[in-house]
Amino acid sequence: MSRPSDHYDSRPPVSEAGDGVTQPKLGFIGWLRWFWRQLTSMRTALFLLLLLAIAAVPGSLVPQRSSDPNGVTQYFADNPDLAPVLDNFQAFDVYSSAWFSAIYLLLFVSLIGCVIPRTAHHLKALRAAPPKTPARLARLAGFTTRQAPAGTDAATAVDSARRLLKSTGYRVALFNSRSRAGRSEFSVSAERGYLRETGNLVFHSALVGVLVTVGFGSGFGFSGQRVLVEGQTFVNTLGAYDSFNPGRFFDDGTLDPYKLSLDTFEADYEMENLDAYGQPIDFTADVTITHRGQESEAGTVKVNEPLYTGGTDVYLLGNGYAPTITVKDPDGNVVFTDSIPFLPQDANLTSMGVVKVPDGLDEQLGMLGFFYPTQDVAASGAYFSSFPDLVYPMLTLNVYAGDLGLDSGVPASVYTLDVDELTPLTGRDIGIDSIELMPGETQDLPNGLGSVTFENANPDAADGDFTGSVPRFASFDIHHDPTQGWVLLFAILVLLGLLTSLFVPRRRVWVKALEGDDGSIRLEYAGLARGEDPTLEAAVSALADRHAALLEADAPPADAPADSLPGGSQQTDSQQTDTRQT
């Protein structure tokens, strides 16, 4: 069995109904066979493909945990009744769900079941001679006839056709049979385009390759995230990541402990085009990498230009401001100082962050901060940022006192502050203004707890110039995926296989020489498409023309002597012209 039995090019099944009546009951093996035949039929492949397309849709309608975890949380909050029901159907993990996996696994089982017998068949076909010339060519595609020039005999005419076909890439076989009238018929049977099937098989096998490498690839790699403030250094070890997702087979011992420092982070924003004012134009992270026992080297990471180092790929995924905040006790001793990444909330980088001061003061202190790189006041009195760069930076802090819960052992995010258990010391509710600071400014904390300073990172700048006054942070994604190159390789094979299988025509062509009663030779030409072949008929008639011209040139001239030089050269000329025309 070469192609699935319901391929349009396969012979239709012979009276299946009739067989069904007389067939004995299928045994277990019989059922298995039947099942396998169904699974590897074209109809099943088509059905599974369409099912796969449909099954992929829900994942675009509902947020997915893999690509949009916050969206899923939001969805649960917005649809408290519906979400758990959907979750039962794995609607938030569509692409790893049991049902989605079942569809594509079945599809690939079907694919493998289809490709293996076809490959075997194709390997045989590659070695076989073209099939025997059909008895009647007249019904085949592009059928056309020519009269051989007088003096040419059938065997020679067919042999010249054989050479012509062979030189244009056909595999050829000569046949010699007897017609019903008892006359001898010479013919050549030619086939070309085996590459078409090869391409098709490469295409389908490479699809399996993609699936397998993608499936296993994630198992051998990892992905991790790390936020670095300007001036900070990260060492590529498990503990240094903010979050780390290893694949199933990943061994953390293989991490290459290189050092990566973020020296500076530069952000450019549009300032001339008023239609796009404040739109980001460029982000650049300048870094220094040091491999163990080697000199440090400089590198850059940009949005479309990841850095490949130490077996990992480093991507720039996000950035923002990390104001440096110092807290002192009433005696002026520093109890806390750090640059704290504030998470951007909008395009103009209004940012939110949390300061936690567990030790050194009378009470534990938590501060919820907003940072505005260019502060502006709305009509309502609310603050907002009107530009993402540092034109008029402002930090506001709401102060809370009480147990920060850091000792309870429950890991708490550094980006959130649970204020329910805390006592507000500032805020509208209690009528005390929250703290407002510009870079370099200090204010007293409420209740005489001490003071808080918003450090200016660039204190020597001119008055009113705030560029560089607040450090920036960059968030990096660091990946390792050893199979990525394989996926690319298989993808390229998919494309190449596709191109050959769709554009190489596979066709059979026959040339037959029939002797007439008067000894004249009639030449018949015809072709057969195997698969889509829009140019077949044109190809057959071009073959006939070329062949006729060849014969004309080789035929002994009727009236001129064979060795007449001028005549001979003329004929050669005309043959060449013909060749070019075809």
Place this chain on the structure above:
Amino acid sequence: MNLIELSIISLTSAMVVYALAFIAFAMDLARRSAAVGAAQQGQVSEAEQPVAVAAGSVAGSSTSVNSASVNSASAGSASVGPGPLPRAGKPKAADTGLAYGRSPSLRVGVALTVLAWVLHLAAVLMRGIAAERVPWANMYEFSMTGTLLIVGVFLLVLTRVDLRFLGTFITGLVLVLLLLASMNFYVEVAPLPPALQSVWLVIHVFVASLATGLFALGFALSVVQLMQFRRESIAAGGKPARLRFLATLPSSQKLENLAYRVTIIGFILWTFTLMAGSIWAEKAWGRYWGWDTKEVWTFIIWVIFAGYIHARATRGWRGSRSAWLAIIGFSAVLFNFGIVNVFFKGLHAYSGL
């Protein structure tokens, strides 16, 4: 007046000329119906010449074979002789339906389409020059360039295969898309955000638009194929069919083959789009595939067209059923562009709206 305003004026003029071309193509369709009507009127005299028809087709002359099918459309199969029609001569002629030629309005339609396309091209170029980058970085620009490629592919195919009868469809589609884009998607020129600053923007988006142009043609051909098939079935039953202009168009079989040819080229380009997109995603977002909504839809479209190609090779699915898959596929392309870009949440938030 600056380049951006000139671009808008040029695009508006292009839309006006597309509208005129649309009218010319529509008039051509009307004339075709009239011509078929006239041919059916003259049926009686034509039916007296079945011998001439058969003789003509053996000799491979150009008009014959399908006038037989026109005959059968109204008067039964008197002229179709016993046995198969000889497969001689030029296949094109045999498949071109009722001899009809090119009406003046058809010529005008094509000429106006070319003119409109030149204006359209100028609008796109000026937008690109004004923006100092490729003119396909937001919805307005995607629409402008995508429709330019649809018409471009159509005009290019016209030089090889006579698909002029699709003029109404193509100019109509492009006109509607351009109107929607100008009214709903217009945004001022803005610089590229960092994630779009990549050669892959040039390659990936351009190839995707080109594929869209081919899918659009395949869609149009499939729609006409279905209509033609219906007419052929009705005609085979001996009843007169409505939409008489169809009699001047190629047979449903021929339309199906044409649709298949443009669609597989579109499919190959789409396969490339998918791969180029993955390579870009790896660079910009740190993973080559993440089931982002836009990725999901690109995948869905790819699978639908893979299904289409399979359907063409599956017994019982050739013909009308596979045509429906080409239609569904292109609808998914439009959905991906018009709905997913604007209303779905995801990383591809570049509509500029």
